[in-house]
Amino acid sequence: MDAVEVTISEVGPRDGLQNTKSFMPTAAKKAWISAEAAAGVHEIEVCSFVPAKLIPQFVDAEEVLAHANSVDGLTAVVLVPNLKGCERAIGAGARRITVPVSVSEAHSMSNVRKTTAQAIEEFVRMADLVRSQPKGKRPQLVGACSTAFGCSLQGVVAEQDVLRVALALRAAGADSISLADTVGYANPEQVKRLFGSVRKAIGEDFAIEAHFHNTRGLGLANALAAYEAGVRNFDSTLGGLGGCPWAPGASGNVVTEDLVFMFESMGVRTGVDINKLIEVRNTVFAALPDAELYGHISKAGLPKGFRPLSLAA
């Protein structure tokens, strides 16, 4: 395998699908995961272990995860909101679990009916459960600081609050910390500053990840700023899937294929074959005819003379 310099972590099957109106058939989800892994995306968040009555899209979480775990070379990630979800995820064979904790109190209450402090306590219980698993079966645990760059309910989120949550999640046993711009409020200057402070606080060698939305068009600029601040793991969704149903016209996550194009054009290896990735986009979304898709490179095409790094290996 190539020496990959940044990890592209596709979160479309989870963050993208949780807001789409129509149910994507289980077979289509599996095909998407397989195809995108074959294009060189080796980390994919495949589902969320939430009650199916809350988000029916994830009624097939166990089956989708089992499939993803069988895909060669793929690290399947699952999202988990609470201890019950964590138990289910571990029971289903999860190898990497992301647990979001909202730094914004208002967002935390609205999202999981817990204060941030209560959400951290729940995280501690999940970390204990993870640690109690037999070696070899113990999943990795990602502590995700949601609304780290601002909140549509609360407005500004203080940097000190983000540092406090990140340190708490690390202390509880997270293997990696993610900073998430849940509502698309981040700007590049803030991204550099906040990742800089958090990395300093949790340790420069500690694993850190970025999760950006493109709601206000700054997704790629923020990813660039995070890269310059030392981040090497980026969430994104194919076609930018993930528009918020309560904000029509507001686009969703950073677009995977545009993010890959940015890094590859800069000479930064993603391990992804961008031509194959664009094909995956074009076929996968036949299964989601009413989804609003975004992105530029899939329409404009690669520059003349552009040589994908994946071919130079």
Add this chain to the structure above:
Amino acid sequence: MDAVEVTISEVGPRDGLQNTKSFMPTAAKKAWISAEAAAGVHEIEVCSFVPAKLIPQFVDAEEVLAHANSVDGLTAVVLVPNLKGCERAIGAGARRITVPVSVSEAHSMSNVRKTTAQAIEEFVRMADLVRSQPKGKRPQLVGACSTAFGCSLQGVVAEQDVLRVALALRAAGADSISLADTVGYANPEQVKRLFGSVRKAIGEDFAIEAHFHNTRGLGLANALAAYEAGVRNFDSTLGGLGGCPWAPGASGNVVTEDLVFMFESMGVRTGVDINKLIEVRNTVFAALPDAELYGHISKAGLPKGFRPLSLAA
């Protein structure tokens, strides 16, 4: 007036309109220019002095320029492709003239039927004409290196060629050098490198400008990279107007309102009132019903708690 830290140079009335199917009525152009200037955009490229039989959109160049020159506090810029256009522009009272010279030979031949060397010779004649104007009536001259980051005909454009053209334009008498990503091929790493080399060659204190398209989605990331390389003057178009008619789905210039949002959110003063700017977008384009518009901030709205710098003055 605020201490403006970056100049936003709207090029919609020129670069945006030159590819639209329908003619924008002269009154609508004037209203656009006045309204955007009132929102705090103090540099606007208002027309092109090309033969009307080639681009009928600019049949009213003289009248539009005369109006723009009458707008308080506005620097009106005009584009000029050759000596004849330069004579017309000076006759019409142009105060700032942009002359593009394609670094790509293939693009130069296709665009103005001149080799790059011949285009430089024509630039020298224009610079001489500009210099021969009486003091006080002498316009500023911007030498724009087109296709500086790549060319859809030729592919890769060598950095040495860009340096050679930039130095020639400066030597001929340009007051400022612009590097233009005419076809949307640039990436942030290349932007930093090329602006770095060119600034080193022409002098760090010499005026330099950036012109990016958003064809492959990297417009704002490239603007960020150019800012980090010391650039403080950026072309863009309201609503990203300027899609190429030969590349359906390929978006046009960097979106002015998103660019302003990026800088203002970073704490970098543009002097622009973003709320007014978004209003301008929403009214101006009633006069261009078939134009394809882009941009995020106009749809998503400003973040809660966002305080425009223009209000803090």
